Amino acid sequence: MAQKIKLSTIADALKVSTATVSLALRDSPLVADQTREKIKEHARAIGYIYNRRAASLRTSRSGIVGVVVHDIMNPFFAEILRAIEGELDRSGQTFILSNHYDQLDKQRTFIETVLQLGGDGVIMSPAIGTPAEDIRMAEDNGLPVVLIARSVKDANVPVFRGDDSYGISLATNHLISLGHTRIAMVGGTDQTSTGRDRYEGYLLAMQKAGLEVKPEWRIPGPRTKQAGFDAAPQFLALKDHPTAAVCWNDLAAIGMMNGIARAGLLPGVDISVTGYDDLEEAAIATPALTTVWNGQREVGQRAARALLDQLNGADTHARQELIKPELRIRQSTSKPKER
């Protein structure tokens, strides 16, 4: 580190806490104007370049970790969050949650709030289009970042996510092994690393098996039960009559099974459907959903531990840890039935 002057140098000189110095340098309203100006003036005078990486040298932590995902109400994130919560709890850390709904400005506001609170770190599933600079900004301000579920190009921080390409190939190959040749893919988006990896995994599995893939067999979008439900008529109207659907996630798959049932067909018999994530409810759905276990608990635990290790001074380095998915075969898939 080139940075030699520490926050404590300023704090000692001015007889204030390092937390106050840190807050003042970030223009926090929690510090009186007069104090803030005095601190900033002194910092300038001694040539302190504000870089909160130096904050790792702080002795006291706030005990607060920020967690931001697109939608905490999505059970996939709910399961990850529960695991994060369990780990943080054990270390006496409190977590502050927020949704960004894939809006960059909401994500930025949240990170700024965590900074203002003097938070210890951030675990995030980055919003679509998150630039590496946004993550660098947090890190430069002394806020270590750990990513879950999605990666960000050129962001030099730990990432914990499932191996999506491999996972979706498990579902696709399972359907192929049952005898399906016309398999559609329902849900997802090309705008995320997850979306691209899953579509690619499906394409590769089909190509490896020598099966044709028609562009119209991809119904992009659905990630919720409602959207999966709404996509069922579109799937059923496809002119080549695919006999199976590889769905983006369990929510879309369960919604789609409900939509297929509403159309008078039997999901798991007339149409085979696979999910992704193995949410708690996958096993009790009607029919029980064949899906891909995606290690939500592992992602949450490892991400929280990586952050805690970093807070405890461990020398962590940027790495992407891919959790190996597993196929869970249940009742929603069977041999193809011609319609």
Next chain:
Amino acid sequence: MAQKIKLSTIADALKVSTATVSLALRDSPLVADQTREKIKEHARAIGYIYNRRAASLRTSRSGIVGVVVHDIMNPFFAEILRAIEGELDRSGQTFILSNHYDQLDKQRTFIETVLQLGGDGVIMSPAIGTPAEDIRMAEDNGLPVVLIARSVKDANVPVFRGDDSYGISLATNHLISLGHTRIAMVGGTDQTSTGRDRYEGYLLAMQKAGLEVKPEWRIPGPRTKQAGFDAAPQFLALKDHPTAAVCWNDLAAIGMMNGIARAGLLPGVDISVTGYDDLEEAAIATPALTTVWNGQREVGQRAARALLDQLNGADTHARQELIKPELRIRQSTSKPKER
């Protein structure tokens, strides 16, 4: 108010911000030891009794509202939270979320964290057994509290919840009007106001119709899909063969319908099932669930507005606002079929 000395009196005297005074009086680690002692000494000297109700006189707010419920991953709360978030967002407030899982100590820790952060208020669905003192403690420390979903005896704060007794009577009367006479109640607990009100509403509706209620027709507990699923065999084994189940909530009802289907029977045909809440997925379940709309969005919006009004200096008073539930008839209920 007896309190005449304001935080700003101390702040002005010591040339620090009121926020620093407030933090120091709460022993926040964000304030340097020396500063904190100076502030506390001065406060004692001028006879300041620390009471954060005086905090309403502060000119600046932190912009942070704490929200704590038993389980944010439960879609019922998720829908309330989304409404709260929408309201707070509009006013530029950030919200900090946490689960208490019905554990009083977790709830207390969270309230203390919000106090430490200088939060503006708390919206909570109180944990089972929350004493009125816990809410008074928060209020005495200048943190206004608004309750959602459950009330607390003797707590003198606004409460927003559905009219549970009336709501469950809508579901029960609907089944009675279809010709059902043996109706079980599945789920819920006597430990919450909601649980007591719903069971009482079911009992009253049965009694008004001159129908017998057997104690074994109550299967208490289930509040999740998994628990509803697990309760299905118990329900099906009841010796009087009830033909319908009034379920505690949509989750238990959907889980139970899945359990009934797993047992080879048709929910909505062989057994009528009603839910409660009208979650987004109730309408797309198989069969579509007859349920009671419980105004999650209204509860969330009104609770957030009540808190914001209070923060803006409105003279709010403790009141319980009961949202009037409505019946939503779908496919999961029909005339009784003898088994």
